[in-house]
Amino acid sequence: MQVILGANGVVGRELARRLPGFTDHVRQVARTPSRVNETDELVTADLLDAAATADAVKGADVAYLLAGLKYDARVWADQWPRVMRNAIDACARHGCALVFFDNVYAYGRVDGPMTESTPYNPCSKKGEVRARIATMLMDEVAKGTLRAMIVRAADFYGPGATLSLTHATVTERLKAGRTPQWVGDARAVHTFTYTPDAAESVARLGNRPDAYGQVWHALTSKDAMTGEQYVRIACELAGRPYGLQVAPRWMLRLMGVFVPVLRENMEMMYQFEHDYRFDSTKAAQALGLAATPYREGIAATLAPR
Template identity: 45%
Template sequence: MQTILGSGGAIGVELAKVLHQQYTKEIRLVSRNPEKVNPTDELFAADLSNAADVDAAVAGSEIVYVTIGFEYKLSVWREKWPTFIRLLIDVCARHKAKLVFFDNVYMYDPKEIPHMTEESKMNPSSEKGKVRHQLVDMIFEAVKAKRIKALIARSADFYGPGIGTSMLQETVYKNLQKDKTAQWIGGVNYKHSATYTPDAAQATALLGNTPDAYDQVWHLPTYPDPPTGKQWVALFADQMHKKAKVSAIPKFMLKILGWFIPILGEVYEMTYQYEQPYFFDSSKFMKRFPDFKITSYQEGVKEIVAQG
């Protein structure tokens, strides 16, 4: 049995498809209101803040994938993430289940953002980054103590068909759909990597089912030549037959807008990622899995537009 905790999100759905197609028909989908992705999926409704529910959800699992997304709010992250990971480590240890944790780049030192690798220094400047750093430390402390086998599958900002949690798609694609000017946080002339969600899911499944991939961090495959903010807008505009108009959202404006649109206030502390080049290096993964085909940015944008 391979189990996905947080199965209804952008990564969870794609991951379920890949696991069913390539690895196993025994898949358990866990969330508050799980829905089948494949005909043979086992559905398990659970409150993942409840210890008994988490224990029951993991029981009988060989591999547990964590793709859950708590509300993007600092107070929620501080309250829920450490408690959940501490509980999950205990449960995985009890049931001898391997842990695959889907992660982001928030814990890296801001100076590492222009070229991030698995060896980049962890020294977050943001409060959300400090929470993510804590989770990484918790997982690898358990690994070092030989309590669990675990790996971290780390993604850059992501984009992909049919998702509503991509800042890129929210500020560029959706604005262009409405014949509005695309918006970009920070500098429009900085290159900015993004991981395509179907690629991320396929790679996460591959890592989870590769025994020697455990007990380390992996950057998920991400196309190596990222566009600038302006070029991202041009890619979408070209596929949508729209004018490539873009305006930069200055940092101070995010704070003001955050009074009315809370999510923008939450993004404020992460703007350092948009005020410099942002390059996510996945060469470690490609050296280990040289036959993996990464979707180009042009192909990814074309698929998003085609699926609406």
């Protein structure tokens, strides 16, 4: 049996579709869980509750931590360490392996490609939290109290990825007949992980005993994509003339006074003002798979749902 802690997000749904290839028992755990597969078991639990988390993990061989918390640095600092501690304790108690699906915030600004050996050097409050909980997890692995791994992804794009930057700034605007937007420097390289590739990576790695005790980068295209190139491809596929509006930092700061998510994103602007290169060679070689090309992924993202 395998359990998804923090189910129902875009990667969680994609992961759930793949797990029946590895197990005949998938348990979805969330505050309001829903079925992806007809045979899914649903468990209602708050991952901030240690007892509820332990009960949710009981009987599982592998647990995938895909929780999403409110995008607020104070909330993250308070709740992420508690969620991670509860997941670690629950899995250790029940002899369950743990796969943590993470982002790249802990690395901070990196000159050159981000790899699994890139040191943690966060330059944001959210990055500090991510570095703390990732270290917490791998310290348990080093002590031998837990079998676990971290699978990281770059920023998302893909079908149903409604919380991604490109959904609001490109996909939805093109569907509405409006000009796409971007933030930061549209000519800077910015790698994106296709959500089905992220889920495929998590599912396959989580079911490989030799993958544990390590950090992995989810399958991601090697192409040096820029915001401008992403928008050009999207416009072409949508049958729209190319156009791009770039919001300057001062405008985003002003808008952030009224839109909390924009205010919270200001500390992450370094990711869009400088090259952001994410390397997944390790996973590609281990799994013998290639990431979805951007053109194919953008076409699927734009397709009617």
